Amino acid sequence: MKILVATGHTQGIHPGDYHYCIERELVWIQEPCGRDLRDPEGPCGCGRGFAGAASHRATTTAMVVESEMTRDDMVLAFQTSLEDGGWPPEWAEDVTDENLDIAARLPAGAIITRKLESFFVRGAMF
Numbered sequence: 289m290k291i292l293v294a295t296g297h298t299q300g301i302h303p304g305d306y307h308y309c310i311e312r313e314l315v316w317i318q319e320p321c322g323r324d325l326r327d328p329e330g331p332c333g334c335g336r337g338f339a340g341a342a343s344h345r346a347t348t349t350a351m352v353v354e355s356e357m358t359r360d361d362m363v364l365a366f367q368t369s370l371e372d373g374g375w376p377p378e379w380a381e382d383v384t385d386e387n388l389d390i391a392a393r394l395p396a397g398a399i400i401t402r403k404l405e406s407f408f409v410r411g412a413m414f
């Protein structure tokens with residue numbers, strides 16, 4: 289199964305890049321704050337970020353990888369992560385499906401960036 293994880297690969301290509309995640313941790317897409325909805329290139333950066341499930345930090349680059357994880361494993365991981373981060377654990381299924389939905393559309397190794405609800409392929413690692 290293909291899943292979307294944090295990566296530091298290609299970091300720094302864009303001046304707005306940041307990467308505080310753990311390499312290859314699961315990521316999820318958070319709703320941007322009001323400031324980023326108006327300007328996703330702005331100083332907050334949540335509108336161009338992927339949230340790390342383990343680190344509770346964020347990165348602007350995510351990669352599609354083949355994983356042994358099942359959907360159930362992911363839901364469980366996100367439940368724990370969301371709860372730890374102070375988010376509703378009930379979001380776990382939606383967060384998992386959004387992650388899988390993005391990963392399913394791309395080849396393993398694809399590196400993507402985000403602008404609000406849009407995702408862009410930046411490169412690939414094979």
Ligand SMILES: [Zn+2]
Pocket residue numbers: 320321322323324332333334335
């Ligand atoms: Zn923000």
